[in-house]
Amino acid sequence: MSTDTPSDTFPRQYARTLRYTVGAPRSFAVAPDGSRVAFLRSRSGSDRANLLWTLDTGTGRERIAADPLALLGGGEEDLSPAEKARRERSREGSAGIVGFALDGAGALAAFALSGRLFTADLVAGTARELPAAGPLVDPRPSPDGAYVAYATTSGELRLSRTDGSEDRALAEPEKEGVTWGQAEFIAQEEMDRDRGYWWSPDSDRLLAARADDAPVQRWWIADPANPGSTPAEVAYPAAGTPNAEVGLWLLGLDGSRAEVRWDREAFPYLARVHWSAGGPPLLLVQARDQRSQQIRTVDLASGATELLLEEQDEIWLDLFPGVPAWTPDGQLVRISDEGGVRALVIGDRAVTGDALHVRSVFAVTDDAVLFSASAGPADTELPPGWTGLFQADRDGVSPFAPNGDGAASAVHAGGVTVLSTTSAEQAGSTVQVLRDGKAIATIASGAETPLITARPAFRFAGARRIPTAVFLPTGYDRERDGALPVLMDPYGGPHGQRVVQAHNPHLTSQWFADQGFAVIVADGRGTPGRSPEWEKAIAFDFAGATLDDQVEALQALAEEFPLDLGRVAIRGWSYGGYLSALAVLRRPDVFHAAVSGAPVTDWQLYDTHYTERYLGHPAERPEVYAANSLIEDAPKLERPLMIIHGLADDNVVAAHTLRLSSALLAAGRPHTVLPLSGVTHMTPQEQVAENLLLLQVDFLKSSL
Template sequence: MTVSADGAHVIFLRSSGPEDPADQLWVLDVATGQERLVADPAQLLAGDEDLPAAERALRERLRLSASGIGSYTADSSGTAVVFTLAGRLFRADLRSSEVREIPTAGDVVDPRPAPRGDRIGYVTNGALHIVDAGGNDQVLAAEDGVTWGLAEFIAAEEFHRFRGYWWSPDGRAVLAARVDESRVPRWHLHDPANPDQPPSTVAYPHAGGPNADVSLHLLDLDGGWVDVHWDRETYPYLVCVSWSESGGPLITVLRRLQQHGLVLSVDPRTGETQVHAELADPRWVEPVPGTPAYLPDGRVLIGGELAHDGYDARCLFADGSLITPPGLYVRRVSGRIDNDLIVEAQDGEPSEQHIYRVRVSPAGTGLDARKITTTAGWHTAHAAGNTLVIGALALDHAGTRYRVYRGDEPRGEIASRAATPPYTPRPVLQRVTDRQLPTGVLYPRNHVAGRKLPVLVDIYGGPGHQEVLAVRSRWIERQWWADAGFAVVAIDNRGTPGVAPSFDKAIHRRFADVILADQVDALTALADKHTDLDLSRVAIRGWSFGGYLSALAVLRRPDVYHCAVAGAPVTDWELYDTAYTERYLGLPNDGSDVYAHNSLLESAAEPPIGADDARPMLLIHGMVDDNVVAAHTLRLSAAMLAAGRPHSMIPLTGATHLAAGGLSERLLRLELDFIRRSLPS
């Protein structure tokens, strides 16, 4: 969703209904409250959508499972919007509603219009191009063996920097990333179900191995070229980049272990950089999305942590001066209204997120953060000009309700076409143990108090993601499980966000011990409060990090967990990527046993001691997963087979880490059958 700079329009994607997976481009006129369809993929494409490989990879990193217009970008005025369909470039004029295809030199990835909308940048075959409305195409940067204008795997997957070039505010130059992956190991992904097809080869930077070489360059449209200078050997990760009319480019760079970083301003004439701030943490640095950025008064907005004088907070600073109250846990800077910041933050209840309007006062004049949202739930915001759009998810209604405001005046809602679920889940949310771990318990709709129920722990548990939210959609599938005869439990252990930085970072170099201890302690505490939970019959299921945690649970605590479904689990951390793994576990060759201790393979290789130690496990993995490669599950299966541990495996042919296209839904009944057969009667 995008609000135009003048606040006159809200641009958004929406499909025609709950069974239509293809996103269309829409615009809302804020003055009238009228919605208008701008671009319908069904009308623009003659046949089925066939995505180029680079676009498929970008959508995988963005976690986009929808088809159609997966994403778009707008010019600074919000009147020209560009997007791709099947690798073709389209430009939509919101004033005239004209949509036309722009001829290009090849399949298009990540098109972005210049601020005035008169030119469009795009990437094809690793080269950065500029094309004007008349189809005049200019190669801005191209080089054999490297890519220009695209984010490398680590930037997109682990730092959520999904783009690789940025227009100057005047549209005369582009700041572009050059990515050389020649030293990154090549891994080969092959789907055995299609032996006639060659394997795909990806550059995968595994823990302890080399990363891509990433540099930044200022490219003038007239052919000028300036390199951006910083100590790339010491600070190899380019995490954040911004370039606004308020000042020149700002970048955030981190050391490899991410315990120290720099916020740098870039001189666009010379490429020289100046340190604006240092970021440091003995565990790891966690930048705040939406920062760094110039404020209208010239100060630089930076997100960071306040961990002294008794504070344990995630805050915003302007040139070092605190501008948000230390009681807030800031998640994202969403935009500006006038000179005020619109901020998404949590304030003591991790299951909810609220919107705040933060006045950026001069240093020493006090903190002014006004809470805008008052209803319970999870709120997001988009803001520009004098227009604010607030999306609200909650337990008491389905879908997301988007309300539009101009100033303090409501201007209506953006209509939702989501399905209304046939039931209303009513989870019991509470904090347990001395660590105040967020939890939720959900019963069958026909549950009679006093009837003991087997327990299903539905889990993720890893950094950057919460499961226990006051949001109905998080509990719809869980209600299906509950109605199948389970008490469904969700637990957010230490390491998940939303509570405090110390809570987030307690897992540093000790994934397995902290997370599993929290899960066990919380489950025990919940059973004391919910006496219908039968802890003699406990199943656990999860995907990705949740798959790792599920397998870890039955391997190391078979006294608590009696069977597991592990989807796409990381089983050997040396097989996972550099930035994620080293952030939490350090380097694998540092002389410690941290990697071995947190691996599943050593535990799986130990022969079970009696039947109670041989808990059954169902492994599921996509054969062409380029994030958590299938080798993780195959190696775990081999170790369990050698040790005589019971397990089953479902290989998902042609599936990636997303398991999109209805795969995950079709697996539910197979998982249910496995759990019913595996739990004690």
């Protein structure tokens, strides 16, 4: 699709289209009988408001199931502060319908729109509003389709009949700060758990989380540009401070309730809940240090739990999508680090070996477990950033879908798969619908075509074989143009894989290259996708391993590419912002300028679940926090440094940048601070996102 205006520039288009996600299909769900696929997509690459669509797998025909413009009568959305916070946690920048849930037959969808409750009959193609208390979040139909449960911003968990005849509370907060049926801050931000209740397969009761954030310290985030506005109060569990108290209850539709009991003092983190017909409900609960965790079953009569499995790791235990789960015949499915390999375990047996690094489980069928994996430590043939799909059944492990040289993801049910694939050579992703492995339809994308083309050269760099992608200016000629100034463009930390076999994630790096740089993206130790040892090499040492690997990748690639090692800059956001500032503070011999966006400068100001996993508890390891802080390094600054921070950021709060800037000023070290009024950690505003790219280029060129 062409762009809206011929005067578009890449920064403007990139910001306006939310990194080319606007107009692309997403959030796929397949009916259990395979008859239809539900998904979200906006009308075009310039319209952020998602509609709910269905695709008939028999005919391949698409139709609109719910249109927010029609349902709201042409009015604008009105989002509650709680909904805005949920979207910030999930990095959601689009509008309209941003999520939905299906009943057990895949025939009824429920979703929130402007804090109101709506359902869509996916068979009839009609949508309606149900009476509900609001503003509300996260509505989910019962498996039998008779009810929709939802949480309110006032902390209630409520129930509405889908025929519109009844709306009532299942659980109400006993005091301020208590919420029922909602994931608390830490679960949303760090555990990848964005829900707080789960329906029983029989539709007669729910498991509901009760969170009390009274113990959590309060921070206040002000808007300095508007001094008359009241600061926002945020319950923020910083490292070493109390978390919200989270429990779990069985709530019957008949009014019965029972507390689900486990040793919450020893295992305070409720990380995963699974409830299916394959067995009793499963809980995964973690110790605060995340070196031990338990998988427990729930007795539905009493709420008592029984230990099914306890796992321990001397460094930490990771959480994975899709597990733990039951197979239909009652075997436990999990992902475990065993013998230096991240393996899929079914029952008591690891079914994968060292050729695969298991990433997630995306479906459990009657006869197979379907999972995604990247190349394991034994594989040296596949390119950096490759991800494939596999199945484990009674015959062993085999590819589930055609695994090319790119990256793949999928959802599956009823013999139907929605397969999304990317490659470094093609913009966006290709979404196909397959039945029994054969393509029966393609779901079109309305995303705009990028104005530039990314041309990554993938390499394993140095002795550690660090996954990297290198970008040179479009039309670059080595004999004519000579050696280029270098821009390192990392994230470089946990959960942030940047080197992937896809096109669009590399567009910003290519744009910087086209401004006259050789750009390098390096996924050093700590980033996902290689092996447990690779990911856990950063334990208690963010500053050492991640920075060392950026240097190693740079120096190794200089043997092949035209890199001017006398002019090297680095830029990054969030963990990448930390890494960028760290680079010029501790290795000015290598890095000559840095742009640091929303950096964590003092790890005692970041949250519990993330920070304590990697650095331990600050009361027990104060020396680790000091060694990984940027504040004490301020007197070392001798290179140009620009720090950028959104003043409305409630994830990495602006205090990080202000404390570093104060320390730099006290040490007499010149630097640049760019405060962004009203901007959160996501920087979703178009003008801000566009101009940030332009300002960074100007700063880097003048500094080098």
